[in-house]
Amino acid sequence: MGREPRGNGAREGAREDDGEDGRGGGGWETMGSGYEDKPLVDARAETARLTPRVRREFHDDYWTVSHLKLLYLVSKYSHRAQSAYEKEVWVRKLPLLVLIYEGIVQKVFEYDYAPESTVVKNTRLYLNVSQEGVDDLDDLIEGELIRGLRLSSAEHQSVLAFQITAAGLALVSKRMSEEDRQLVDELCVADGKLLQVVWEDETFYLRNETISFESTITDVEDVSYVVSPYLPLALRRVGGPVTSSNSHRASESAAKDSTIRDDLDEVMTVSNVTILVGEWIPFGVNQIVKLNMKLGSNDRCQGGFFTPTVDTDSTNATCEIPAGLTNVSILDHDMTTFTNIEAQVHFPEDDGIVQVEHFGIHLRKDGTIVHGLMIESVMDRILDNISLDNLARLLVDVHMDSSTILDSLLSDHQRDLLQTVFLGNAERRDKINIIIAERIAPQQAADMYMDKDAFENELRQVLGDTHEAYDLSDRDVVITGSHGILLTGPNAKAQEPVMLMYLSIMSRDVFVHNVFNRIFMTDDILKLVRQMIKNHEEDPNSVANIRHTLAETSRDIILLEEILVYLKESIEQDESIHTIPDTESGRRLYEILGLKVMLADLTVRVADMRKILEAARKEIDGLRIMVDTVAESQALRVHEDIRGSSGEMLVQIKSNSKQGTSLYTMQFIFAGMLAFELLDRLTGEWSVVHTEWARSYIVDPFMNKPLVWFILSMCTWVGVAFGVYYLTRAIDDKSAGAISYRIKVNKPMNLDALDEYLAFKAIIGEDGVANGDTTIQRVRWQEEDITRWEGYLPIIELVYDVKHGFLLDVHLTITRRASVPAKLRPETLKIRFFTELQEAAVLTPEDAATIIDNTRRMRAKVDKQAIGLPIDQAVSLKVKVPNERYYREIPFGRQTYLELREEIALKFRVKPVQVLQIFKVPDTLIADDDDVARIAPDSILEVLLKAS
Numbered sequence: 001m002g003r004e005p006r007g008n009g010a011r012e013g014a015r016e017d018d019g020e021d022g023r024g025g026g027g028w029e030t031m032g033s034g035y036e037d038k039p040l041v042d043a044r045a046e047t048a049r050l051t052p053r054v055r056r057e058f059h060d061d062y063w064t065v066s067h068l069k070l071l072y073l074v075s076k077y078s079h080r081a082q083s084a085y086e087k088e089v090w091v092r093k094l095p096l097l098v099l100i101y102e103g104i105v106q107k108v109f110e111y112d113y114a115p116e117s118t119v120v121k122n123t124r125l126y127l128n129v130s131q132e133g134v135d136d137l138d139d140l141i142e143g144e145l146i147r148g149l150r151l152s153s154a155e156h157q158s159v160l161a162f163q164i165t166a167a168g169l170a171l172v173s174k175r176m177s178e179e180d181r182q183l184v185d186e187l188c189v190a191d192g193k194l195l196q197v198v199w200e201d202e203t204f205y206l207r208n209e210t211i212s213f214e215s216t217i218t219d220v221e222d223v224s225y226v227v228s229p230y231l232p233l234a235l236r237r238v239g240g241p242v243t244s245s246n247s248h249r250a251s252e253s254a255a256k257d258s259t260i261r262d263d264l265d266e267v268m269t270v271s272n273v274t275i276l277v278g279e280w281i282p283f284g285v286n287q288i289v290k291l292n293m294k295l296g297s298n299d300r301c302q303g304g305f306f307t308p309t310v311d312t313d314s315t316n317a318t319c320e321i322p323a324g325l326t327n328v329s330i331l332d333h334d335m336t337t338f339t340n341i342e343a344q345v346h347f348p349e350d351d352g353i354v355q356v357e358h359f360g361i362h363l364r365k366d367g368t369i370v371h372g373l374m375i376e377s378v379m380d381r382i383l384d385n386i387s388l389d390n391l392a393r394l395l396v397d398v399h400m401d402s403s404t405i406l407d408s409l410l411s412d413h414q415r416d417l418l419q420t421v422f423l424g425n426a427e428r429r430d431k432i433n434i435i436i437a438e439r440i441a442p443q444q445a446a447d448m449y450m451d452k453d454a455f456e457n458e459l460r461q462v463l464g465d466t467h468e469a470y471d472l473s474d475r476d477v478v479i480t481g482s483h484g485i486l487l488t489g490p491n492a493k494a495q496e497p498v499m500l501m502y503l504s505i506m507s508r509d510v511f512v513h514n515v516f517n518r519i520f521m522t523d524d525i526l527k528l529v530r531q532m533i534k535n536h537e538e539d540p541n542s543v544a545n546i547r548h549t550l551a552e553t554s555r556d557i558i559l560l561e562e563i564l565v566y567l568k569e570s571i572e573q574d575e576s577i578h579t580i581p582d583t584e585s586g587r588r589l590y591e592i593l594g595l596k597v598m599l600a601d602l603t604v605r606v607a608d609m610r611k612i613l614e615a616a617r618k619e620i621d622g623l624r625i626m627v628d629t630v631a632e633s634q635a636l637r638v639h640e641d642i643r644g645s646s647g648e649m650l651v652q653i654k655s656n657s658k659q660g661t662s663l664y665t666m667q668f669i670f671a672g673m674l675a676f677e678l679l680d681r682l683t684g685e686w687s688v689v690h691t692e693w694a695r696s697y698i699v700d701p702f703m704n705k706p707l708v709w710f711i712l713s714m715c716t717w718v719g720v721a722f723g724v725y726y727l728t729r730a731i732d733d734k735s736a737g738a739i740s741y742r743i744k745v746n747k748p749m750n751l752d753a754l755d756e757y758l759a760f761k762a763i764i765g766e767d768g769v770a771n772g773d774t775t776i777q778r779v780r781w782q783e784e785d786i787t788r789w790e791g792y793l794p795i796i797e798l799v800y801d802v803k804h805g806f807l808l809d810v811h812l813t814i815t816r817r818a819s820v821p822a823k824l825r826p827e828t829l830k831i832r833f834f835t836e837l838q839e840a841a842v843l844t845p846e847d848a849a850t851i852i853d854n855t856r857r858m859r860a861k862v863d864k865q866a867i868g869l870p871i872d873q874a875v876s877l878k879v880k881v882p883n884e885r886y887y888r889e890i891p892f893g894r895q896t897y898l899e900l901r902e903e904i905a906l907k908f909r910v911k912p913v914q915v916l917q918i919f920k921v922p923d924t925l926i927a928d929d930d931d932v933a934r935i936a937p938d939s940i941l942e943v944l945l946k947a948s
Contacts, residue, residue, distance in 0.1 A: 056142055058143040060171065063145075066110060066136055067139065068171070068180065069184050070100070070109070071172055072184050073096070073103070073184050075168065077089070077095075077188075078090050078164050090149050093137075095196075097217075098206075099187065099197065099206075101130060103187050108186075111132040111133050113129060113133075114129065114392035115128055115393060117483070119155075122425075125218055125428055126428070128218075135453065135456070137162065138452070144165060145164070145168035146162045146164050149161040156521065157517075190208055191208065191210045193209055196208060204217055210945075212881070212884070220396050222353050222355070223378060223390045223394060224353055224354040224378075225377060225378040225394050226249050226252055226375075226376040229243045229360035230373055230374040231340055232496040232500060235370065236331070236332060237332040237334075240340070243360055244342055244358060249356055251382065252356065253354050253355075253356075253377045253380070254382070266389065267388075268440065268442070269385040270385075270437035270486075271440075273375040273391070273437045274436045275372070275395070275435055275436075276372050276500070277372075277395070277431050278503035279402075279429065279510075280367045281414060283366065284566065285336050287365075287411060288363070289335060291363065292335050295341065326408050338363060342361075343359045357397070359373050359402065361406075366569075367508075367567075368503075369406065370503065378390045384439075388459070399428075403427045403429065417563055420556055421563065423521075432483060432503055433463065433483060433485075434484060434503050435485070436492045436495075437486070437492065438489070439488065440477065440486075440489075449477070450468075450469050459479060459486065462481075464481045464483035466479065467482065473489065476488070476490070476491050476492060477489060478593075483510075485593075487499065495586060497581060498589045498595075501595055505595055505598050505599055506598075508567065509602055515560065515563060516609060519609055519612055522556055523612075525553050529549055529550060533630060536630050538806070539806065540746045540801070554617075554620055557613055557617055557620070560613055561613050564606055564610050564613065577595070674720050675713065678716065734815065734816075737817055737819070738815050739812075739813070739829060740814075740826075741810075741812040741813075741830050742811045743830060744808075745807045745808060747806065748807075748844075749806065749807040749837075749842050750805075750841055753840055753841040756840070758779060761783075762781050762782055762784055763780070763781045764782055765778075765779070766779045774804070776801060776802075777799070778797065779798050780798075782795045783795075792814045793814075794812055794813060794814045797811040807843065812826075812830065830851075831852050834851050835852075835898070838902070846906075876890060876891055877937070877939055878939070879941045879942075880941075881942065882944070887940065896929050897927070897931070898912075900926070904918065910946075914945055915944075916943075916946050918942075919942045919943070926941070
């Protein structure tokens with residue numbers, strides 16, 4: 001028989017001394033009006049029914065060099081608290097796996113690795129995980145040399161962390177050589193600083209204060225292989241065509257070309273392998289009908305080439321699509337029930353890699369999807385002795401390419417449902433593997449494969465965490481895991497119907513697990529919305545943000561409810577998963593796998609999730625009422641402010657209008673009075689005209705002649721009036737050509753940095769308004785640096801919320817001559833001011849860039865057109881530090897030197913002052929704006945960074 005389940009606590013029948021009521025000999029028995037004492041039984045006697053816990057004993061000579069290196073690596077990143085005031089330091093499993101992988105690449109550890117589907121944050125991807133390293137970690141925990149800590153992440157995922165114990169430190173000190181210590185130090189220490197594993201832009205980096213480099217743990221290696229399409233007879237229609245065969249091409253993969261960087265150790269091999277990869281996708285009768293119509297199942301020319309690319313210009317004569325097509329041919333179908341097809345993948349591969357991918361695909365109305373293939377060869381192995389290491393890499397290709405194939409066949413709505421559940425990573429969704437092999441080497445009893453060592457490590461690469469192993473016969477073995485099952489032996493193919501039942505149920509189980517996590521993420525969003533409503537005064541954009549979040553969450557809940565309806569109908573209507581096998585061996589396998597219990601649990605879980613979603617919908621309704629109340633309160637406050645301000649403005653406008661008319665009239669009256677006064681001062685009122693010279697030059701020529709003095713007075717009046725007019729016009733011209741820019745900011749700011757910034761400004765006015773929720777401050781100043789502002793002295797006004805630290809509005813004003821062309825445009829004025837706020841650390845670089853994003857984008861468009869590039873083409877610069885293996889990209893947009901330095905600092909997560917020098921490869925120094933202007937798109941830059 002196979003290995004019994006771990007911790008098997010199956011209860012036996014009732015004890016022989018149990019009474020008829022099932023309570024046994026202990027306790028009380030009713031006897032008329034009194035009680036009769038019974039002998040007391042020790043409660044610990046019940047443990048005789050349970051399996052005793054067996055603890056493994058580990059001696060010092062059990063621990064290998066790899067154990068000691070791994071233990072020393074854990075000690076570098078963990079530390080036990082020595083007092084109540086000190087914090088415990090643990091190293092998480094995921095970063096430790098990255099370090100182990102890098103140690104394998106650098107020949108520190110003698111482990112193998114294989115790709116494994118893993119969720120990082122909310123992103124599912126494949127990591128090169130060493131199962132041998134994981135097994136050694138388990139050994140160290142069992143040996144109490146390290147401790148394990150389980151946490152729950154904000155993404156509702158289980159997180160495991162490790163910490164070395166005192167016994168572990170003692171063993172390292174006692175057994176580990178100085179040479180091995182140095183190897184581990186070279187792995188995790190650089191420039192005397194410990195390297196930290198950082199997840200950034202869907203990439204792992206190893207980084208400290210001085211260096212940073214990218215880990216290749218996410219680079220899945222390729223192997224050459226040839227496969228043929230396969231579908232079990234239980235899924236086929238009688239009389240349908242035989243599937244294609246690529247056996248004649250098996251030798252094409254024998255070139256041994258692959259991208260594997262490690263020397264693999266083969267422990268187990270399998271022969272004559274058939275693989276079924278299963279998943280569940282929301283389907284229904286209408287989707288199957290639409291799929292059959294899309295495939296042309298009833299047409300004369302069926303199938304053809306398919307691509308997931310959407311044709312956005314269907315009337316154009318030609319179309320261009322990315323490389324990579326799928327050739328589909330129909331095997332058999334029922335218009336409303338199922339479709340069986342062959343799909344041949346035509347994706348470009350790396351040079352030297354030969355991958356003949358030809359799948360059989362079964363799509364059913366209940367949502368069950370089966371991808372079947374028969375392995376003809378992997379590398380130089382044709383049919384026989386196929387390594388599980390290479391098989392793991394083949395399965396990753398099958399998973400990813402099968403997702404791409406289905407993406408070409410599914411409807412837009414089905415793709416939306418998948419992206420909702422898998423958070424935009426549907427192409428990397430997890431699937432179930434059924435591996436059926438005629439032989440396995442070495443052939444042994446089932447429990448021998450569950451050795452917690454080499455055999456089990458190999459199996460984990462293709463099955464996930466191993467669960468159980470059973471002997472079905474002398475040569476037939478079944479091994480189950482978290483993501484698949486391995487069935488080997490000469491009679492393995494006979495169990496295909498049970499395997500299909502298992503595949504269908506487990507595919508739903510995996511999908512339900514992902515839906516469950518997605519529902520709780522939705523619940524977290526609703527909690528965040530409630531907190532946003534509570535603190536809505538802290539963010540002036542709160543109402544708009546809350547409503548947008550509620551709208552998106554409501555859409556997600558609608559789609560999740562639809563998915564659960566599909567799941568419920570799928571479980572109820574799929575007769576194949578409710579049928580008990582006819583054969584004795586099939587029933588035995590059915591019971592071993594516990595399919596009946598799994599199906600019952602699945603039904604309960606779906607019903608439970610529907611309750612959670614119903615509660616979430618009611619929560620959204622309540623939150624909408626709350627946010628509407630907040631919006632009404634804000635609108636009422638704004639209306640009151642407008643009403644008060646409008647009355648004051650109306651009175652002021654009427655007063656200014658009257659005053660303006662009076663002043664305009666008084667200008668000319670004043671001009672006449674001034675002219676007459678000038679004449680009076682020139683001639684004198686009584687005395688000057690009696691002098692000899694006045695009589696000769698003024699009285700006789702002008703005053704004694706009729707109307708001459710009057711005409712002269714009028715001309716003087718007109719001359720003075722014109723002089724006053726042109727003087728007033730010149731004064732108005734200086735201020736008539738105003739440049740004004742008002743920006744609605746609504747971004748958080750650093751109040752301390754603002755105070756330091758304003759300390760150097762010539763403040764000309766401040767005022768504030770405070771109520772119970774906000775404190776609005778208004779400050780106004782005039783700039784004094786005439787060179788920075790092209791000869792102008794702009795007046796700047798800031799409006800900000802002192803209580804919550806938000807910059808609300810900015811008003812920029814420049815007064816200039818209207819008759820002279822302006823030296824500054826409003827957009828330039830905006831860019832310069834917000835760049836200054838960013839340099840003063842009042843705004844973060846991200847917020848400052850967001851505010852001026854439209855201006856930068858328009859300028860980038862003009863620059864791209866000037867250099868002949870398409871407007872929509874992404875242009876970037878590649879940046880690295882010396883001796884770094886990988887580049888990082890920053891946007892190319894005709895930056896100034898300061899802007900370029902800030903973008904580089906932001907990419908490397910350092911302060912701008914830490915960017916010492918910038919070089920254009922190989923040795924051109926970039927030192928000013930002119931040097932930056934000469935940089936071409938896609939140039940490679942090297943930067944020297946100063947340690948913080």
